[in-house]
Amino acid sequence: MTVEHFLTYLQHEKRYSSHTIQSYQTDLLQFTDFMQQTFELPLTEVKYVHIRNFIVALMEDEISENSVGRKLSALRSFYKYLLRENVLSSNPMALVKAPKVPKRLPVFVDEGKLDLLLDSEEFFDGSFPSLRDKTVIETLFGTGIRLAELLSLKETDINFYESTIRVMGKRSKERIVPIGKTLREQFRVYMELKTLQNFDNKTTMLFVTDKGAAAYPKLIYRTVQRYLTYVSTQDKKSPHVLRHSYATSLLNRGADLNAIKELLGHASLAATQVYTHNSVERLKTIYKQAHPKA
Template sequence: MAVDQFLTYLQHEKRYSPHTVQSYRTDLLEFRDFMSQTFELTLADVVYVHVRDFMVWLMEKGSSASTVGRKLSSLRSFYKHQVRVGVVHVNPMVMIKAPKLPKRLPVFVDDQKLDQLLDSAEIFNDSFASVRDKLIIETLFGTGIRLAELLGMREADINFYESSIRILGKRNKERIVPVGEQLVVQLKNYIELKSLQNFDNKSDVLFVTDKGADAYPKLVHRIVGRYLTYISTQDKKSPHVLRHSYATSLLNRGADLNAIKELLGHASLAATQVYTHNSVERLKTIYKQAHPKA
């Protein structure tokens, strides 16, 4: 009951996306089941030591530091809410510290290699699926939007006259993202091609499956992973890699960090500053290759 009420609060008052609410649900139900099966406790009876035992259990079964950190973040939000509504009087999360995360630079792909991939007639053809796949990659790299934002795009969100797209970001925060002329033309051509398909249901969602249903996360992951294999040896080949590539490319070409923050829809500059490390590493590489004293 407490979990359901909290999830309703996230959905209707905090206006979190269905994907985010589902992540909270998964984390909280796993925690609830662990407490019930291990200690025969309800969530209201949990204290600090029980949360510590849960952390140990997660790490012993091989969960990464980032996964443990995310689950603890879900629990912090849950118990903060429980204290606020008077269900719990002592917050068991107050003394809990998340495990330290190893510093990892964002993975990105070289934009010249990406251009070569997208220009390849051997890889892409004129079929609807191929045109859609190419446009998904073009849009992710050309706008830096998140996967959820891509899936939420509708045809009406595109302003062809202003060469921009209205994006509904995290917590339903809107922003306008500019797009290049080439991408505008490709979007027009795709929408026209989409309208000619013999789909049972006509959807105004921009990206759809081969049968006309709304595109979904696994489909986009599969598409991006398949094509990035041609140009990247990195293990990570996700839609977020193209977001990282967008930001890194802007920074390397002298874009202001605050402007990149706005384009990405980051709430704080701290989230954007991680890309400066990639830029510094690039400068070091150039220095070592070109300077006689390197």
């Protein structure tokens, strides 16, 4: 039973995204190489002690706790699969614990700064690439969707009459996300200009490159980083920061946590509750600034 069989299982039965499968493949190949070079062991003969050695090696290489945890998650899924297929009778991951990850609050950009960016004519010149970039920022902040979800959007996923978009989330789970009037009109203007470009490349994808091909992750990352630099000095500037900004703005304005969970496409409420910490910190700041006894 090979890693390839496992990845095929994740793709066709678990319906994992291509990004997740790529990450699992990278982590499992790294683990395979380590076991072969250090112990000359196939993955089916690995024991708890060997995995502990792998963790120690990662920590010595100063790999972050988050990255180590992700690699162990891939191994945990892999060995659970081998048990399911009766390749193994015991799980070498059973006693393995991931290193404790320090709690970090989600990084977000203040909505006032984002409004300043999106309302200013200084940063967008009206060209097709500029209009696409603005629409990307508006979409990420206006819907809270993930990068992969943004890239999978088609023009037909936008319902102008209902003011909604259809989003294909993790594990091919579909959800409907409402959009505001500003974003709806932004889509309309962008799509009209996109049609006028007469691209040779015909794609059904909503977001495209300057030459009309389907947009790709690095293009969106560069776009977000470039424009957030104009209004934010924080180190982290990514599409996911705009997702955090969306959720934090909703919570600060009184949105129900369960509603935010549905809008974000979270599988459990625990993933959404992390945003409450940002709101508590904001309330503490307001209290310290405004209350005479603070």
